[in-house]
Every structure is written in C-alpha cells, then in structure tokens.
Amino acid sequence: MSEASKKFLAKSTIKATDLEHRRTINFNIGKYNAVVPQGKLQFANTEITRQKAKLKKWQAIEFLDKHLEHFEQQITSRGARVIWAENGQQAVDAILSICKEKNCKSVVKSKSMTTEEIHLNKYLEENGIESVETDLGEYIQQLDGEPPYHIVTPAMHKSKEDVAKLFANKLGTDPKLTPQELTLVARNILRKKYVEAEVGITGANFIISDIGAVAVTENEGNARLSCAFPKTHIVLVGIEKMIPSLTDLSLFWPLLSTFGTGQKLTVYSSIITGPKQPGENDGPEEMYVILLDNNRTEILKNTAQRESLYCIRCGACLNACPVYKNIGGHSYGATYSGPIGSVITPHLQGMDQYKHLSYASSLCGNCTEVCPVHIGIHHLLLNNRKEAVDAGLSNLSERYAWKAWKLASLSRKMMNLGNGDLKNKVVNGMFKGWTKHRGNLHFSKKTFNQMWKEQRGRH
Secondary structure, rough: OHHHHHHHHHHHHHHHHHHHHHHHHHHHHHHHHHHHHHHOOOOOOHHHHHHHHHHHHHHHHHHHHHHHHHHHHHOOOOEEEEEEEEHHHHHHHHHHHHHHHHOOOEEOOOHHHHHHHHHHHHHHHHHHOOEEEHHHHHHHHOOOOOOOOOHHHHHHHHHHHHHHHHHHHOOOOHHHHHHOHHHHHHHHHHHHHHHHOOEEEEEOOEEEEOOOOOEEEEEHHHHHHHHHOOOOOEEEEEEHHHOOOHHHHHHHHHHHHHHHHHHHHHOOOEEEEEOOOOOOOOOOEEEEEEEEEEOOHHHHOOOOOHHHOOOOOOOHHHHOOOOHHHHHHHHHHOOOOOOHHHHHHHHHOHHHHHHHHOHHHHHOHHHHHHHOOOOHHHHHHHHHHHHHHHHHOOOHHHHHHHHHHHHOOOHHHHHOOOOOOOOHHHHHHHHHHHHOOOOHHHHHHOOOHHHHHHHHHHO
C-alpha cells in the first residue's frame, strides 16, 4: 500500500464520520444543485449541447499540436511570449526567473488550479516573493494554510462562522462580522495588494487557437484586476484547455457556468489577446503564457484515457459524487479531487502512488450523467483499475483471491458448494481487506439452481 493510499484511508475514515463536516458540505452543494436545473433551461436541448461540446473538445485534443502552434504564432505576433514547460519544475523556475528579472517582491494571483498543481505559492515564498491569492475562497484557504477543497469553490467546507473565526484569529477582526462585512475586509486588504504587486498571475479557463487568446471567466473581478494592474502578466495554463475557435466560447462559457454554479454566465468574462498595444491606455506592459504539460501528453497518448482531457473544470462531478460528499476534497490528497481527479491524478502523479483513487467510487455513474462535455468518467475509473492490474500493481493476495473467484465462477458445481451461511463465513473470512471498509458480502441461502428447480416445479 502506497503512502498516498494510507493517508487517503486515514483522512477519509475520519471525515466519513464527521457529521458536522457532512452537514456543511451537503448544505453548500445543495445550494448549487437547487439552481443548476434552472440554468440548464437556457439550452434548447441540453443533451445536444453536451454532445456538441464533446465534439469540439475532441477536435481540440486530437489536433492539439497544430492548435498549440497556431496559438503561439498568433499571440506572439501581438507581443506576448510563450514558454513551454514540460513539468512543474520548469514552470515554477520560469515564473521565478521572470519575477527576479522584474525585481518583484510581491505577486497577486487569481484562482488557478494549475498553480496549485505545481505548488507555486510555496515556491515563490521560499524565494522571498510574497504570493497573494485574490479570489475570496482562495484567500480564505491561504489564510488558513490549507489547499483548495473544491475545484470551483475552494472554501466550500467552511461555514460563515468558520470564516469569521479565521479572520478574527489572523486579521484581528470582530468574530461576529457578517459575510458581507468579512468580504469588505478582504476587499480592502486585496485592493492594496493589486497596486503594490509588480507581477500578476492568472490561470485560464480556455486558450483559443484561431485568434491566439486566453479566456478567463470569474465572479469577483479579481482575475481582471490581477492581469490589468501589474506591469507584467503571467498566464499559467494546462495545454488541454485548448478550444479551436473564438466562436466556441458561446458554447463553453454557458456550459461551464451552468453546470458548475447554475448561472447562465459568470459575472466577468475576459478575452486577453496580449499585452497593452500601442495607443492603448490599460493593460500590462508584458505578457507571458506558460503552456504546462506535466504529464498531460502521457494521458494524450493513452487513447483509452484521452477523453479525460476534455474536462473544463466545472466541478459538477464533485457536486454529484456520493463519495466526495462524504469524505470531502482534502481526503484525496491531490490537487484535483472528486471523480475527475480520481481519473487524472494517477496519470499526472503516478499510478503506483494513486491507483487507490480509482477505487474511491461507487461507480454509480452520476459523474458521467452530469458532465457538461459527456466524459464517461466512471468508465475511465474502471479503465484505471485495469491499467493498474496490467502494470502489476496489485498485491499477491489480491491476485490469488481473484483467480479463486474466477475459478469458482466458471464452475457451477463449485458455485453450488455449501449453503449461504457457509459461503458467507468463508468469503468474508478470506476478504477481510474488503470488509474492513465495506459491508459484509451476503450470499443467498439457496443456490440459483435450487430456486430455478423450485420455480419450474410450480408450473
């Protein structure tokens, strides 16, 4: 058992019995689930829209090399610089190099799961540069020294009382402040940071091939401020965020907002095509786009798993997952949690360490049902399990147990040996690892053959 697997079992066991945690997360997810159906009404036919989105992402991923090259040509023609990072270390080194070149002492950063993936904040702080999260949820998590809990809602597991207590401890505010007052406190602090920072860092919801642009959508305006106020703007984005054309945004932006939060469209939607141009008054003087691989091409060449790169990070599968709603985001021990995280993490961070995440699923298929781009998530989880076994990552006792199960399943005489009580004792005794975290297996007292004969004898 890997270290990551041991930590997952320990954390998930604790969270699964934490009733207060379950109440908070289900309350917060419930608010999204209540409005998502209303948001879907904007689509004349939701299923056709999902299929169209899947086709567009198929086009983007199948011809990703050409799209990326065209994106680079277009955006560099307007003065931006593109940096290709094969892994997280190359990405953080490139960002640090830019910051040192600009004599940067502080950066402001909008919400970005990709920067979480490469642990950018920690790296910059270790090198004497203050990195400030400007998204309110991310800012709360940064104050508390925690990573994001959810792809879309970083502090979903915290109640308003938790946030008020945190602000009182860290910022010296009144512990009885309302959510509106707490927001104003954060706003006043962050507005100063925007003006002081030499560099602004954002992620990107999409990168657009045909015009060479970055698309960012948000609800707070902090990403827009992060890239407009500082003189230097750095975009860190995974290569899979590609879409072929500007016109595709009319499809993907509503899908992202509706399936994620129930909104028809998020409040602030920006298309950034480069640094400030001659004659323009606003915008950064310099812009860098770092295209991050970090094992995404490993998924790309795996035809069985390639579909997972279609993900637009809406968080719908997390909100729908019964496992996520019981154990929470931090139990996964990975940047990307929930069903889609369980699919991609073993490929991004190593199957030997994270194969257990593919088993952290009931395989109910609810994740697939709610995905806006129709990714067959539960099928991909099953394929991960197969790949782990094919790679020899199952233990000896597990392999022998399944061989015995196969042998018995192929023999009707062996299947009929003993009554239900005897089988229950034998099987539950053999599979103690299974029953440690699951209910016991229960066999019928009568075999199928016995019941068949009894039923046929009545006619």
